Amino acid sequence: MDLGNVFFRGVPLGFSTPxxxxxxxxxxxxxxxxxxxxxxxxxxxxxxxxxxxxxAGQDLPQxxxxxxxxxxxxxxxxxxxxxxxxxxxxxWMRQWRLFGEDLLWERxxxxxxxxxxxxxxxxxxxxxxxxxxxxxxxxxxxxxPLVDSGTTVTLPGQQAVRxxxxxxxxxxxxxxxxxxxxxxxxxxxxx
Numbered sequence: 410m411d412l413g414n415v416f417f418r419g420v421p422l423g424f425s426t427p428x429x430x431x432x433x434x435x436x437x438x439x440x441x442x443x444x445x446x447x448x449x450x451x452x453x454x455x456x457x458x459x460x461x462x463x464x465a466g467q468d469l470p471q472x473x474x475x476x477x478x479x480x481x482x483x484x485x486x487x488x489x490x491x492x493x494x495x496x497x498x499x500x501w502m503r504q505w506r507l508f509g510e511d512l513l514w515e516r517x518x519x520x521x522x523x524x525x526x527x528x529x530x531x532x533x534x535x536x537x538x539x540x541x542x543x544x545x546x547x548x549x550x551x552x553x554p555l556v557d558s559g560t561t562v563t564l565p566g567q568q569a570v571r572x573x574x575x576x577x578x579x580x581x582x583x584x585x586x587x588x589x590x591x592x593x594x595x596x597x598x599x600x
Contacts, residue, residue: 410480410500410516413448417525423449424552441471451476453546455504455512455533467509472548475514478502494522503536511537 415422428446441461445451453472457464461471480500487496497519504512517530535541 410483410498410502410518411448411452411476412450412518412527412529413446415449415527420554421552422555423447424550444477447550447552449550450529451548451550452531453548455514455543455545456510456541458544458546458548467506472546473544474504475502475545478504478514480516493524496520496522509537510541510543511535512541512543 412423414425425447426445428444451472452475454475456473457469458472462469480502483498483500485496485498487494489495497517499515499517501513501515504510504514513534513536515532515534517528519528519530520526529547531545533543533545535543
């Protein structure tokens, strides 16, 4: 339940590849490069992100398995809430392995009709019999024209950063963005 091709007022917000229209895992060292569809949001985890590695007796694929998990129990809602007409989709995914992890992940995506805020709410629970670590990385794939000359990126507690097409902005390892924090990307639309 990642966010593929997302548009705001007809303008694409994310970068996507032809793989966004494909499904299923591709194994091997090239797997990630062949299946990475990008889109506005690719979720990495639930047991690892970063380069492929071997840990605790298992091979872990690049950026984990989260973006390949099929959603179940998908439900939609379109209703008035607090004076706003809200569109919502929700579902749950399960990352499971015999004698390994059993992680349940519920995602809710919502937007108010006519609004400009997209909300993603995640909850991950360990449904297994033993403690199991998990991690999540929200891989935001901003693309042209959202990221272009004049784009402003604002992160919690930091000054706005002016980006040029050749620049990149990284939240430093160890930076903690709490669940109550907001990360805001501001795109200045040319008039």
